[in-house]
Every structure is written in structure tokens, then in C-alpha cells.
Amino acid sequence: xxxxxxxxxxxxxxxxxxxxxxxxxxxxxxxxxxxxxxxxxxxxxxxxxxxxxxxxxxxxxxxxxxxxxxxxxxxxxxxxxxxxxxxxxxxxxxxxxxxxxxxxxxxxxxxxxxxxxxxxxxxxxxxxxxxxxxxxxxxxxxxxxxxxxxxxxxxxxxxxxxxxxxxxxxxxxxxxxxxxxxxxxxxxxxxxxxxxxxxxxxxxxxxxxxxxxxxxxxxxxxxxxxxxxxxxxxxxxxxxxxxxxxxxxxxxxxxxxxxxxxxxxxxxxxxxxxxxxxxxxxxxxxxxxxxxxxxxxxxxxxxxxxxxxxxxxxxxxxxxxxxxxxxxxxxxxxxxxxxxxxxxxxxxxxxxxxxxxxxxxxxxxxxxxxxxxxxxxxx
Ligand SMILES: NC(=O)CC[C@H](N)C(=O)O
Numbered sequence: 001x002x003x004x005x006x007x008x009x010x011x012x013x014x015x016x017x018x019x020x021x022x023x024x025x026x027x028x029x030x031x032x033x034x035x036x037x038x039x040x041x042x043x044x045x046x047x048x049x050x051x052x053x054x055x056x057x058x059x060x061x062x063x064x065x066x067x068x069x070x071x072x073x074x075x076x077x078x079x080x081x082x083x084x085x086x087x088x089x090x091x092x093x094x095x096x097x098x099x100x101x102x103x104x105x106x107x108x109x110x111x112x113x114x115x116x117x118x119x120x121x122x123x124x125x126x127x128x129x130x131x132x133x134x135x136x137x138x139x140x141x142x143x144x145x146x147x148x149x150x151x152x153x154x155x156x157x158x159x160x161x162x163x164x165x166x167x168x169x170x171x172x173x174x175x176x177x178x179x180x181x182x183x184x185x186x187x188x189x190x191x192x193x194x195x196x197x198x199x200x201x202x203x204x205x206x207x208x209x210x211x212x213x214x215x216x217x218x219x220x221x222x223x224x225x226x227x228x229x230x231x232x233x234x235x236x237x238x239x240x241x242x243x244x245x246x247x248x249x250x251x252x253x254x255x256x257x258x259x260x261x262x263x264x265x266x267x268x269x270x271x272x273x274x275x276x277x278x279x280x281x282x283x284x285x286x287x288x289x290x291x292x293x294x295x296x297x298x299x300x301x302x303x304x305x306x307x308x309x310x311x312x313x314x315x316x317x318x319x320x321x322x323x324x325x326x327x328x329x330x331x332x333x334x335x336x337x338x339x340x341x342x343x344x345x346x347x348x349x350x351x352x353x354x355x356x357x358x359x360x361x362x363x364x365x366x367x368x369x370x371x372x373x374x375x376x377x378x379x
Pocket of ligand 1: 049237238239240241242243266267268269309310311312313
């Protein structure tokens, strides 16, 4: 559109994409990753796991349904920038409260449209995720390439403690329902402490729905403080960055394992459980980001369509004998779920809470509830 200012995406390898700005003026740097979800751009933008990442969506029309308060997955936009093919001229949805571009400007998010996102995705798929810089308003291509190169790598970055809450808080809101919204919990059956490494709200809603009295705690909360709350189970959330430097979390998880406390980890939480049992994690070429990834449950052979957002993985060969692989990606065979054979602890690499995405793996929340029930029975 003619009234938009110009924008540029520069990759660290020197590739340039010229387009138009649909967000704030200025520049932003991060690792460029592609996401294949056809819906859910607002949930993606507000997923704290996208901190320091520039997200490109392979679906071409982004913004059709606007944005609203109910679809926020956290307190604000965490993606470092957005890269799309086409921003539709008109927002059309009964839930829309604001247009995507107005929302991006209001949140100070730098974003670019009108570029060939297929070419960009092919490039990332062939070369791997790489650093980039989006510049909007005043453009300087040389400077943008330099800034992209200065980003370095996601490997080694401890971002969980950067995005985590500062103080513990209670979460009471249940799942959202069309026409009803979200209600507040009235009764609870389990006392659960949830580590916020960058937690998505729908995880908390799904735990609250199942009767968990939830205390959300900052990423660096030591095990002693959590144990003093007498939890029936501990939840390890998703989050941004490399799991490896999060030694504070690994130390805490080892304490819970020693005590045989029921544990459930999602995404970064899964990777941290993998590290706590003595396994290793590594950076993937371009990771998994989308809402249409097939994963197999190895126990019953069912194929589940899952929501994914990760750039690191748990290395299968590094896992000790008391760890069982429960789920595997049918795209590349990588580990998608683990369970300990001698402790009530398990985890999933994708996003069973969806939001966005299919709900096929929602049964893992029930598995966590069952493991807390069993632990209570055994006293
Ligand atoms: N969504 C997540 O928790 C992502 C985990 C981790 N930051 C990764 O990229 O693999």
C-alpha cells in the first residue's frame, strides 16, 4: 500500500528482501524462523518462546481476523519481529477488537509485509535458521546486514529468566469457551507449582480447568522454596532460548526427581527434564514451528497432529536407560516425548495446549493429573 513506509529484511548471509512496514518504525534483530501454522498469528506473536526470534509465516494472508484481548498468550508481544507476505486490507471477524498493524504499532513491534515469504522459507530450510534484521522507515541495507551479523546465535542464550515473571502469582482462570469466555476456578484438587520459563496462558488455563491450584513461580525459584509450598506436582513450562545454560532449573528439577514428585514438562520444560536426567540437547537446523506436525505416540501408535515451536531438541542417544521415548516426530524422527521408568515424570516437546493448533495431545494434561492422583494414593 502506498501510504506504508518502506521496510527491509536483511539476513546475515547478505540476502535482502524489500517490502513495506506494517508495524513500528525502527529496527529489530533476531533469529529468523518460519512457522507453517495457517491460523493463530496473535498467539504466536505473544508466545514468550519467540523472544529474540523474527517469525515468518508461510501462510500468505496474515491479519484477516484482527486481534483481541482473549487470544493473548502472555502479557504482550514477545516475538522480536514479524515477516509476512500480505496484510489484508480489511479485518473481518466478530471477535476482532483491533487490526494487526495497529496492534504491532501500539506494541512497538517492527514488522514487514509484501516480501516473497516462500523464497525466504526455502532459504531457511536449505541453510538453516539464521540471524536477520528488519528495518522500517529509514533504510540502510549495509547497516541492516551488519546488525543481522551482530546477533550471533541462539545457542548459549539463557532467555528463560529474562522473560519469566518477577514474583510468584496465583492463576485461577479456566479454559476459554466460545460465547462464554473464561470462568474462574471455584474448587481445586491438586496443589501445583508451575515454573514460568516463558509460560503460555493456555497451559495455565488447562491446568486450572483440571482442578489444579496453581502457583506460578519465577524461573530461578530454588527447589527449597517450591517444596515449602508442599506441591502435589511441579509443572515445567515452555520458554525461549537454549535450555543448556539454565543450570538453576536443572538443579531444581534434580531435587524434585530425587523426591519422586510428579513432574510434567512442555517444550523448554521437556528439554530441561532431558538435561536433568543426564541427557544432552542440541540446536536443530531450522527447528519445528507450526500447527500441523505429525507426531506418533509410541505406546498406542496413534498419529497426532501437533502444535510445535522449538529450535533445540533432546538428543536420543544421550538419554540414560531409565528414560523411555514416548513420542516421535514423523517429519524427522526426533524425540517428541520422554517418560522416566522409575519416577512419575514425563514431558512433551511440542505444545499439547495448542493455542494455536490442534488439541490432539491434550490428553497429556490428564496424564499429569493421573500421576498426581496415583502419588497421593500411594501417600
Ligand atoms: N517453545 C519452547 O519452549 C521452545 C524451547 C526452546 N527455546 C527451543 O527453541 O527449542
